[in-house]
Amino acid sequence: IYPMPDRAGLGVHLTLDLGGQARFGPDVEWCDALRYEVDPARATAFYASIRAFWPGLPDGALQPAYAGIRPKVAGPGEPPADFIVQGAAQHGVRGLVNLFGIESPGLTASLALAHLTREYPNKLTHSLAGPHDVQGPRALHPIFYGSYDWHSCVHGYWLVLRVLERYPALPEA
Structure with a gap:
């Protein structure tokens, strides 16, 4: 399930993993260094993004999974670029x-x-x-x-x- 995309990307969306578990993500945080920690403080924004298309998502239902580095062709404030x-x-x-x-x-x-x-x-x-x-x-x-x-x-x-x-x-x- 994909929300309407915005200039930052496709937004937090829902996919099912190979085990049938629901996964939400990704969100975007620009960084200058390689960091793989999941910041629990970002959960509030995650809930808000998901509730835009799943309003009944209960508090406490999400668990952080992992973080990764996604190289981008365009940087912050630049128009989106594809391949x-x-x-x-x-x-x-x-x-x-x-x-x-x-x-x-x-x-x-x-x-x-x-x-x-x-x-x-x-x-x-x-x-x-x-x-x-x-x-x-x-x-x-x-x-x-x-x-x-x-x-x-x-x-x-x-x-x-x-x-x-x-x-x-x-x-x-």
């Missing part, structure tokens, strides 16, 4: 595709990203040459015009590929 894709044209190493800034969809869309980098490296590196050219893979397919972020784009693109594989007689869009 930066760099191919040999940017870094000079043939066969290497760097994928930077893949936050939320990193694991969810990893197969789609692998497919895109394998099948369309020239289009990807051309259409996403820098951090300001990240509104969606417009060179790939017009279905992505106006997409909110790459998360939506990649999932949508993967779905289009599956549909076209299953129904090859569909006319080209």
